[in-house]
Amino acid sequence: MPLASLLAVGFLLRALEQPAPALWRGAQLTALSGRGGLLSVLGGLRTPLAAGYWLRANVAWENRDAAAMEALIGLTVAADERPLYFWLNGARMLAYDVPGWLPADAPAAVRRRAVEAQAQRALRLLEHGLGWRGAAAALHVEMANIHLRRLGDLENAARCYRLAAEQPGAPYYAARIHAELLRALGRPREALLWLRRILPGLPPHDPEARREVVRERIAALERELAGR
Numbered sequence: 631m632p633l634a635s636l637l638a639v640g641f642l643l644r645a646l647e648q649p650a651p652a653l654w655r656g657a658q659l660t661a662l663s664g665r666g667g668l669l670s671v672l673g674g675l676r677t678p679l680a681a682g683y684w685l686r687a688n689v690a691w692e693n694r695d696a697a698a699m700e701a702l703i704g705l706t707v708a709a710d711e712r713p714l715y716f717w718l719n720g721a722r723m724l725a726y727d728v729p730g731w732l733p734a735d736a737p738a739a740v741r742r743r744a745v746e747a748q749a750q751r752a753l754r755l756l757e758h759g760l761g762w763r764g765a766a767a768a769l770h771v772e773m774a775n776i777h778l779r780r781l782g783d784l785e786n787a788a789r790c791y792r793l794a795a796e797q798p799g800a801p802y803y804a805a806r807i808h809a810e811l812l813r814a815l816g817r818p819r820e821a822l823l824w825l826r827r828i829l830p831g832l833p834p835h836d837p838e839a840r841r842e843v844v845r846e847r848i849a850a851l852e853r854e855l856a857g858r
Contacts, residue, residue: 680710691723694731700724700751707759714768717759725752725776749780770794771804784811795828802832802839809847822851 687702703720710716729744736744756773760766774790777783788811795805805828812821825848832839 676710680706680713680716683709684716687720687723691727696728696731699728703755707755707762711759711762714759714763714766717756717763718768718772721752721755721772721776724755725749725780745780749776752776752780765793765797767794767797767800767804770797771801774804774807778811784815787811788815792824802836806840806844806847813851818851818854822848822855825851 683702683706687699687706690696690699690702703716703723706716707720725748728748729741732741732744753773753776756769756776759769770790770793774787774794777790778787788808791804791808791811794800795808805824809821809825812818812824825844829841829844829848832841832844834841
């Protein structure tokens, strides 16, 4: 890399690391890391740079410094958006770990607000992942899990599981959970149509496909609907 580029990278990264409000840093990262600019200059330095920021994010995690951790996760994915590991584990740290740092005697209402706020932060991170690196089943599954486990939002969980199931190489369970959530939402006919749609694509000799389980679920839904 030419000396001028190295100097430019050093100047830019020092600027990013200056103390500043987390929201300002987030906006700065969004502007820099969307396309071109920073990434074209970094070239082969992206992987080690991202790894360094990720290590620092974990130090912030150990210190329970949520603002620093979130900013460093942002720097990590800004440096290299390609590894799913950063997006998935960053989202889990935001959604699951940070609310657990509240004092043991924190009121239930405070805990609930923290869970909701951190879940939304994690979802925003994953949305950026979809925009920056492209659709991936794992990102949609992670979003579905957060909607389901942290927010209790069955509608959006079902939507995200379906999006996951429609991606190449998606885990088979995403399609099954989508159907179960449709039934829980009071939409058994949609669940039945969905399972009938996916059944032909399930390989009979792959145990993870659970083809027979899907057949049984189809039969159960048919009986349920016939009895109405």
